[in-house]
Amino acid sequence: MITIQGKGVSTGVALGPLYFYQRAKSTVSRYTVTDTDAEWARFKAAQEKAIVELGELAEKARAEAGDEAAMLFETHAMMAEDLDYEETIQNAITENKLNAEAAVSDTAAQFAEMFASMDDAYFQARAADVKDVSGRILGILTGAVQGGVDSPVPVILAADDLAPSETVQLDKSKILGFITEGGSGSSHTAILARTMGIPAIIGVGGALKPEMAGHEVIIDGSNGNILVDADEAARTKMLQKMEEQKKMQALLDELKGKPNVTKDGQSVRIYCNIGSPDDVAAVLKNDAGGVGLFRSEFLYLNCDDYPDEEYQFEAYKKALSDMGGREVVIRTLDIGADKQIGYFNLPNEENPALGNRALRICLNRPEIFHTQIRALYRASAFGKLSIMFPMVTSVWEVREAKKMCERVKKELTAEGIPFDNDVEVGIMIETPAAAIISDRLAKEVDFFSCGTNDLTQYTLACDRQNNDLGRFFNPHHPAVLRLLKMVCDNAHKNGIWVGICGELGADLALTETFLSIGIDELSVSPRSVLPLRQKVRETDVRVVREKALADLMGDANTEI
Numbered sequence: 321m322i323t324i325q326g327k328g329v330s331t332g333v334a335l336g337p338l339y340f341y342q343r344a345k346s347t348v349s350r351y352t353v354t355d356t357d358a359e360w361a362r363f364k365a366a367q368e369k370a371i372v373e374l375g376e377l378a379e380k381a382r383a384e385a386g387d388e389a390a391m392l393f394e395t396h397a398m399m400a401e402d403l404d405y406e407e408t409i410q411n412a413i414t415e416n417k418l419n420a421e422a423a424v425s426d427t428a429a430q431f432a433e434m435f436a437s438m439d440d441a442y443f444q445a446r447a448a449d450v451k452d453v454s455g456r457i458l459g460i461l462t463g464a465v466q467g468g469v470d471s472p473v474p475v476i477l478a479a480d481d482l483a484p485s486e487t488v489q490l491d492k493s494k495i496l497g498f499i500t501e502g503g504s505g506s507s508h509t510a511i512l513a514r515t516m517g518i519p520a521i522i523g524v525g526g527a528l529k530p531e532m533a534g535h536e537v538i539i540d541g542s543n544g545n546i547l548v549d550a551d552e553a554a555r556t557k558m559l560q561k562m563e564e565q566k567k568m569q570a571l572l573d574e575l576k577g578k579p580n581v582t583k584d585g586q587s588v589r590i591y592c593n594i595g596s597p598d599d600v601a602a603v604l605k606n607d608a609g610g611v612g613l614f615r616s617e618f619l620y621l622n623c624d625d626y627p628d629e630e631y632q633f634e635a636y637k638k639a640l641s642d643m644g645g646r647e648v649v650i651r652t653l654d655i656g657a658d659k660q661i662g663y664f665n666l667p668n669e670e671n672p673a674l675g676n677r678a679l680r681i682c683l684n685r686p687e688i689f690h691t692q693i694r695a696l697y698r699a700s701a702f703g704k705l706s707i708m709f710p711m712v713t714s715v716w717e718v719r720e721a722k723k724m725c726e727r728v729k730k731e732l733t734a735e736g737i738p739f740d741n742d743v744e745v746g747i748m749i750e751t752p753a754a755a756i757i758s759d760r761l762a763k764e765v766d767f768f769s770c771g772t773n774d775l776t777q778y779t780l781a782c783d784r785q786n787n788d789l790g791r792f793f794n795p796h797h798p799a800v801l802r803l804l805k806m807v808c809d810n811a812h813k814n815g816i817w818v819g820i821c822g823e824l825g826a827d828l829a830l831t832e833t834f835l836s837i838g839i840d841e842l843s844v845s846p847r848s849v850l851p852l853r854q855k856v857r858e859t860d861v862r863v864v865r866e867k868a869l870a871d872l873m874g875d876a877n878t879e880i
């Protein structure tokens with residue numbers, strides 16, 4: 321038996337075979353061929369297979385998301401057999417005697433550059449398409465699995481690290497748990513694991529060896545323990561823990577249908593964070609009151625090209641109608657920093673967390689923002705929608721974003737398309753600037769939702785992605801908590817509600833503090849709803865308030 325210690329970031333015990341994440345090879349071999357006919361035939365076979373795969377993907381997309389979504393894959397299939405593209409590859413093979421991989425790779429680079437240099441935004445976006453199609457053909461030529469899990473049974477997935485775009489594309493039914501070499505607890509991959517209710521452990525370094533692939537591993541996401549080939553005693557102990565968790569869950573299930581009210585009668589709304597309309601099932605199963613944060617960027621991460629209005633409309637409509645009239649707060653696109661998307665063609669930045677991200681991208685590229693806001697307002701006719709803007713630092717940004725809402729409402733009215741005229745518009749408070757001017761911002765919007773992941777990162781000048789900074793990244797720091805209290809007070813003085821949608825909202829060590837400052841809503845992963853309800857129902861704010869507020873202010877006895 322081998323024992324490995326990592327950091328648990330999503331609770332639960334899981335047992336299954338260890339599987340190493342397969343990433344498509346990024347290096348392309350280059351050599352001279354003598355039999356150019358055979359090499360051309362290799363290319364043609366790979367091209368044909370790619371076209372068949374794309375056809376299948378188009379059908380899947382049509383069934384799940386409609387014709388518009390299918391069109392993307394159909395366009396890719398057409399691109400794979402485009403005559404110019406094919407001819408350039410053929411010349412590289414027959415005249416330059418290049419191997420098929422190098423011929424495809426060079427042609428992709430040449431076509432992508434040509435598209436990227438065009439003036440028209442539509443053609444510029446084709447640069448990502450040609451890279452994507454060529455990547456698929458290259459994957460077939462090199463025999464590399466295109467990222468993901470190629471296993472007939474569910475596995476414990478191990479990876480060096482997983483980008484959010486890789487995580488969203490995984491087949492979740494194949495994954496029992498995650499282990500990563502690096503990563504951090506507040507990275508989006510850890511957040512996704514919690515949302516999906518999958519146990520996850522990060523920061524194991526090089527402890528997992530390739531020869532362990534296929535061996536049975538047991539992981540405990542609550543304490544970061546990993547057992548490879550566990551002996552009988554350890555195995556039995558872990559299985560008992562799994563049983564205990566099931567019993568604990570049964571007890572928590574008894575809280576379903578009960579209100580989130582403290583012993584002294586104070587209520588708080590407990591909502592959920594989701595990344596896709598499919599997560600609504602878990603929201604309802606855990607009896608949450610609504611969705612406090614729908615990270616809409618995961619829709620974009622799941623696509624190979626800008627999702628159009630129709631595709632987004634269907635996704636938002638599904639979430640809203642499945643929630644059956646309960647509130648759904650949808651956050652507008654929040655990409656940049658760790659959430660990078662190839663087809664946005666964003667330039668590399670020295671400091672991406674401080675760069676062109678979230679609302680900044682939307683305000684700089686209004687055509688993208690316009691599409692999303694139209695899809696949102698159209699979907700508002702199917703449930704109770706609220707819209708929220710991320711990464712705000714100034715009042716003017718909020719005003720400009722709200723102008724887009726007004727423009728869209730006018731357009732829809734003129735087009736006779738129904739929408740809800742009372743959609744609430746709010747902002748995330750996740751920068752120190754927004755917290756400090758929250759008195760001004762509160763006059764512009766209907767609600768605040770505090771993003772404590774970024775608020776901690778920016779307040780403490782500490783990268784949320786960097787696991788080596790673990791002990792410096794302290795969301796309990798009085799600097800963060802004082803800001804939260806300031807935001808809460810400013811919201812209430814101005815008659816608007818305030819919630820917390822960062823990971824801190826589920827931290828039971830701070831529930832008394834949040835209740836004491838009067839937070840109105842806590843938005844957490846679906847699995848955290850019932851434990852949080854239990855904590856709220858056990859609390860008497862009259863008893864805990866004084867100490868909770870003193871701790872929050874970081875009095876002289878608190879270690880900072």
Ligand code: PEP
Binds near residue numbers: 613615750773821
């Ligand atoms: C946050 O920053 O706390 C937040 C909720 O947004 P995200 O984690 O997606 O950046």
Ligand code: MG
Binds near residue numbers: 710750771773774
């Ligand atoms: Mg954030």
